[in-house]
Amino acid sequence: MTKKIAVKLTAHFERNLEAVELFLAEADALPAYDKLLDELLDTLIPNLERFPAMGRNFLDRSAQSVETVNALNRLQAKLRNCELREYLLANYLVLYARFDTEIYLLVIKHHRQLSFDFQSLWPTLPPNNS
Numbered sequence: 001m002t003k004k005i006a007v008k009l010t011a012h013f014e015r016n017l018e019a020v021e022l023f024l025a026e027a028d029a030l031p032a033y034d035k036l037l038d039e040l041l042d043t044l045i046p047n048l049e050r051f052p053a054m055g056r057n058f059l060d061r062s063a064q065s066v067e068t069v070n071a072l073n074r075l076q077a078k079l080r081n082c083e084l085r086e087y088l089l090a091n092y093l094v095l096y097a098r099f100d101t102e103i104y105l106l107v108i109k110h111h112r113q114l115s116f117d118f119q120s121l122w123p124t125l126p127p128n129n130s
Contacts, residue, residue, distance in 0.1 A: 004049040004050060005048070005049055005052045005098075005101060005102060005103055006049070006101065006102045006103070007045045007048050007049055007102075007103045007105065008102060008103070008104050008105070009104075009105050010104050010105060010106055012106060012107065013104075013105040013106055013107060013108060016107055016108045016109065017108060019113070020033065020036065020092070020108060020109070020110050020113070021033045023110055023112075023113055024110070032091075036090075036092065039089060039090060040089075043089075044087070044089055044094065048087075048096070048103050049103075052098050052103055053083075053085070053098065054087065055085035055086050055087035055094070055096065056085060056086050056087070057083060057084070057085055058084040058085055058086045058095065059072060059075070059076060059079075059083075059084055079097070081099060081100070082097045082098060082099050083097070083098040084096075084097055084098075084106075085097075085098055091110055091111050091112070092108055092109065092110055092111065093107075093108070093109050093111065094107065094108050095107040095108075
């Protein structure tokens with residue numbers, strides 16, 4: 001029998017959940033948020049407790065630039081006793097840290113959430129009229 005590992009939510013993960021809820025509310029898709037919570041509680045967390053390595057090792061990605069190599073090296077130095085893993089859950093990407101006896105859920109994003117809000121980065125950009 002596989003030993004269960006404790007799965008914990010970080011404050012950042014909880015803020016991401018709130019952002020996902022807001023994103024889905026703006027898209028008039030709040031039932032999808034309830035479904036996400038069910039999937040987290042009924043599927044993802046129990047599966048991670050039993051199979052903590054089920055996600056892909058995040059650091060196995062090949063670096064495409066010197067900056068990425070340097071950033072990954074700094075990140076690996078900080079993650080001495082942990083694995084950073086990612087898991088695709090339906091329409092969501094989950095990033096988690098795996099330790100010997102605990103897993104911390106770090107990030108969750110809907111695949112349609114933008115990584116960058118260019119309008120707020122450069123407020124003088126003309127509006128997109130396409």
